[in-house]
Amino acid sequence: MRPAGENAHKRLIDFLRNDLRLTGTKEGCGRGHCGSCAVLIDGKLRRACRITVGQAAGRHVLSIEGLGTPEHPHPIQRAFMEAGAVQCGFCTPGMIMATKALLDANPHPSRGEIARALRGHLCRCTGYVKIIDAVLLAADYLMGAVNTPVPPGVQGEGSVVRLDALAKVTGTAVYGADLVLPGTVHVKAVRSPHPYARILEIDAAPALQLPGVIAVFTARDVPGINRYKRQREDQPVLAEDVVRFCGEPVALVVAETEAAAERGVQVVRVDYQVLPPLLDPAASLAAGAPSLHPGGNILAEERLERGDVQPALAQADLLIRETYRTTFNEHAYLEPEAGTAYLDEEGRIVVYGPTQAPHHDQREIAKVLGLPAEKVRMRQCVVGGGFGGKIDMSVQCFVGLVTHLLWRPSRMVYTREESFLATTKRHPFTITCTTGCTREGLITALEMDILADTGAYASAGPGVLTRAVLTATGPYRIPNVRVHGRSVYTNNPIAGAMRGYGVPQVAFALESQIDMMAQRLGLDPIDLRRRNGLEGGDATATGQVLGRDVGYQATLEAVKNYWTRPLSREGAPRILRGRGVASMWYGIGRTNSSNICEAEIVLTTGGQIRVYAGATEMGQGCGTVLGQIAARALGQDLGRVTVVTGDSLLTPDADTTSASRQTYMSGMAVVAAARELEQELLQRASRVLDVEAGALVLADGAVVAGSDRRVRVDLATLAQGGELRRRGRYQSTATRRSEASDATIPYEVYSFGTEMTEVAVDTETGQVTVERVVAAHDCGHPVNPQTAEGQVEGGILMGVGFALKERFVPGSTENFRSYHIPTAGEVPEIISLFVTGPEPCGPFGAKGLGECSSIAMAPAIANAIFAACGYRPRELPVSRNELKEFMASKPLSYYI
Ligand code: FES
Ligand code: FES
Structure with missing residues (x-):
């Protein structure tokens, strides 16, 4: 950089982004906590938010733009794309610069060395696994050990490179803060x-x-x-x-x-x-409390009832009643909110x-x-x-x-x-849960009371409560159910939608109860779940009869294979190890509502396919997945397909991108649009080729005769008169409760999962380390297995944070210094397994996954902690001090 002059006191990040318009360097915190602003100065890794232009003057500054370009990506950038290390991409430029610094100093790092080197660089999406994979792949590329060109990702099926990856690894993707118009x-x-x-x-x-x-x-x-x-x-x-x-x-x-x-x-x-102020729901409900809103302090109230709970509890061989608490959680996406408005x-x-x-x-x-x-x-x-x-x-x-x-x-x-x-937070819940079962481990009754702190305004509070109540039974057949939930206004931060939407909280309670049942009855916790687990044809507590896509039992089977392996003895006797398991289910789509999604597919006059979907891409990969679905439905290579998402002018309405609904619902809408377009193309080709439409098929870039593929007409020829546009629509069969029917169908389909964790508990410090996770999910057939794995890994790390670290304290938590999310140094070994039910449904068999993987983690960790040391967490995040005190109160013989 040239001598600093009048800019000497400016932060380097501001000079790069605002003066030079090099916006690839991202600002995630501005305090030196997140690493998203990393650049190299004279080859050394530095945080551009913590260094001034004066300090950088006269030195060589390398930002992401200097490393490689979209036309000529650097091998590290290629490796990040190919390894699936990019989701939202906000952390990616900083990660890539950190990788460059690491590999310059250590061309052959181990996984542990990589994790240590990246510990100060936060990623909320990926769970770091594929980032570490990418660093190893980059090392191979730089050493010439692997010399494959970038896979073009032209197939409509499988683990293709994401369509948005190149822009994100080269720092050319335009986030909300990156657009600055003249006269702003x-x-x-x-x-x-x-x-x-x-x-x-x-x-x-x-x-x-x-x-x-x-x-x-x-x-x-x-x-x-x-x-x-x-x-x-x-x-x-x-x-x-x-x-x-x-x-x-x-x-x-x-x-x-x-x-x-x-x-x-x-x-x-x-x-x-x-x-x-009213700072907890009990205070808001107290007699004489001021009303924060005209209708009073109860935002929403929900009930789910089935069978007759009281006699069933009275007759149970084993009755367990416990109270569980969770706290506010922050989403902690790496990109702070930013945007621009203009007149067109x-x-x-x-x-x-x-x-x-x-x-x-x-x-x-x-x-x-x-x-x-x-x-x-x-x-x-x-x-x-x-x-x-x-x-x-x-x-x-x-x-x-x-x-x-x-x-x-x-x-x-x-x-x-x-x-x-x-911004909004995850709702703190107080849950009182009573379960009854037979001595053989059949669950006969569930009673649950949920009190949710929804904060100052409603946001998604009613929906979160409804989903929590409807999902409280977990993936189990329970004949007698009574769940009562209330969501209450306070003067705390607004609580709204956060990955899992109320389900992680109730899963923590129920799955802890089930673990206690197994322990007290001397039963294997997986077998107990299998005995009670839902299968196709079973009725849920809302009276919904499930279809044959239910793969819950398959998730248990998949995890069972890892359940009986001996645990490591390393570090004993100070380190105690335990294994825990928990399950989840999650309804795909918005609750009790016939969700509608629309999508359009256009064949351009150049013979290209353009998908318009109102779904929003926020890193989870739905743009690529919808492109893959369109490519597959139309028999085209993905290289011919572009996807436009989330624009109220250009794309049809697909409602919110939430509730893990877009792969399933927008995917179905894309398939419907593709079928319409296919019919039109076959009719047009039939007239051109003088071959019956029924004897024609779509091939890449053309319509061909099934019997002789040399008989063909290009797509571009078929669109010569103007682009062809077809719209598809999908409406789910979910229904609201009605007086007329005993059954409610809150969700058309469900995804299921079972996760097993192995933890190490340090008896002296109370530190809990998650060492291994085996996660089996029935999300149908993943459209892009690499993306699906990335979702699982990211969700697992978010679940680790929910269980062990993340506590947002209103009035005191300010930034990443006081809110700790998991780092690359805390990544367990993760084994992701995908299974399906007997008859998968959805677009090419896909359901939804985005929220599922974080749900079972907290109870699986809590159950593993109990297995390790006998401490039963009833509050999240698990208090290290309480755990330490518990262990200090037990003689060593307690553990041996
Ligand atoms: S923006 Fe510089 S470390 Fe976070
Ligand atoms: S991909 Fe790392 S923060 Fe989103």
């Missing part, structure tokens, strides 16, 4: 420092006097309805008279630069009358930002701005992870409002602290 103004929010307070006055004058500040907007400036709705319309876009959680937005400061906007935020004066040539407000529901966002933004929906376009940016947290809007309404009022492009980028403070 910058937006920052004034946020409440109080969990509950009345707003007496907002004085914007001090901010408006600052140089560069253009405007300060409050609720009074919202031209439409100042309410945002996910599942209830209870949340103001900008607070009106009351704030209900710390971080609630009160005003927006708009300025010519980000720094000026930030200075403006500091001086806007808000007078509050501080009110006593037709006067539409276009919002380019992170979303898991583009059409919903379009309607909500339009409502807030007082515009017809067609005057707003929501375009999904490249999204750096979602896990449910980007189902709710963040920057969308803010930048939309500013652009609408000022007629200038506007941009808003959350800091990591702001992302932690202001």
Whole structure:
């Protein structure tokens, strides 16, 4: 870099991204905690957020853009693509730079050395397994040990390279913070420092006097309805008279630069009358508690009843009653929320930002701005992870409002602290669970009471509660069931959708109970689950009779093979080892609703296939998977297929990308569109070739005669008169509860899973290390096995965090320094197994997987801890201190 001059005090990351427009270097935290901003300075790995331009001046700075290009990717970049190490891709440039530094110093690292070298680089998506694989592959490439060209990924089936991988490994993918248009103004929010307070006055004058500040907007400036709705319309876009959680937005400061906007935020004066906050659901339910919302403090209440619970519990040979607690969890995607709004040539407000529901966002933004929906376009940016947290809007309404009022492009980028403070969390649950069973281990009754802290506003709280209640029975036949759930408003952060949607919490309770049953009855925990496990044709507690796609028993069989192997004795007697198992089920799609997805397929005049799907790609790989489904349905190579996702103007509505629904539902819609297009192509080819349509088939780039493939007509020829466009639609058969029927079909199909863990417990420190995981899932036939494995591995690490590390404390957790997610140093050996039921359903046999792999992990770990040392966790994350104290209270003979 040249001598620094006036930029000397600028952070290097700002100089690279803003001045040089080299946006491949990402800012995940700005504090040196995440590693996403890594660059090499004179060959040494450095964090560009922690170094100034002055410190880098006169030295050689290498960022991701200097390593390789889309035309000529570096071998490390190729290795990341081929090994499936890229999901959302936000951590990827930093990981690749760290890999370069490592391999320059150590060309042949072991897996352990790689894990240690990458420990300071966070990834929330991949579980690090495929990143470590990629480093090993890159080492081979650089040593010339492997010399294969990039697999082009042209087949519609199997583990093809993701369609978005090249842009992500080369730093050319455009995330929300990467788009800066000429004339852009910058937006920052004034946020409440109080969990509950009345707003007496907002004085914007001090901010408006600052140089560069253009405007300060409050609720009074919202031209439409100042309410945002996910599942209830209870949340103001900008607070009106009351704030209900710390971080609630009160005003927006708009300025010519980000720094000026930030200075403006500091001086806007808000007078509050501080009110006593309600910080737990019990306080909210107490007599005399103030109502946080007009309808009272209970957001939602759900019941599931089957059979007659009380007599069944009374007659049970073994009755177990326990209370379990979980805490707030942060999604901790590596990309903080960011986006831009602008006016297009037709006067539409276009919002380019992170979303898991583009059409919903379009309607909500339009409502807030007082515009017809067609005057707003929501375009999904490249999204750096979602896990449910980007189902709710963040920057969308803010930048939309500013652009609408000022007629200038506007941009808003959350800091990591702001992302932690202001966005939704996983619900803390308190669960009291009573189970009854026979001495042979047949579960006869389940009673469960769920109390969920939904925080200040509804978000997805009602849906999370409903799913938790409907899924509380786990993948088991239980004849007598009574589940009661309440979701309660407090002045805590808003709790919403997070991977698993209420199911991880109830699975922790139920699977712990089942482990206790097995232990007290002296039964094998896998056999006990097999005795009670659902099969095709069984009825669930809602009365739904399952189809023949149920593969739960197959997941138990697959894990059983690993269950009886001897555990390592390494480290004994200080280290105690144990093995635990837990199962899960997860309904695919939104609850109790006939989910609809639409998709379009276009044959271009050049003979290419373009898929338009409203599903959103946030790293999970659905863009590639839908492309593969289209390629397969049309008999085309994937190289001929492009996919456009998540754009309210261009793509049909596929509702939210949540509930593991898009592979199944958008996949079915893609297949339906493909069938329509195929019929049209066969008819056209029949006329051109003078061969009956029934005797023709699609081949790559052409329609050919089945009997003689030399008789053919190119797709481009068939589209000469103009592109061909066909739409497909899929509507699930799920139904709401009805008075008329005893049965509810909350979900059309279910995925199942069983996970086994081996843990090591350090008796002196209370440290728990997950050493091995065997995960068997019935998600149908995975369309892209490499992507599916990546989902499993990422979910497993998220489950490890849920079980052992992650606790979001409102008012104190600020960033990755105080919220610890698993690192590359904590990756267990993971064996992923995919099984199916007797008759798989869905597009080419695929169901859904995204949320499944994290659900059974926490109870499997808790059960393994019990097996290791006799401590039964009833609260997550497991307290290391409690565990240590428990072990200190037992004589050594207790363990031997
Ligand atoms: S370490 Fe620099 S952005 Fe996180
Ligand atoms: S791929 Fe690593 S954070 Fe998403």
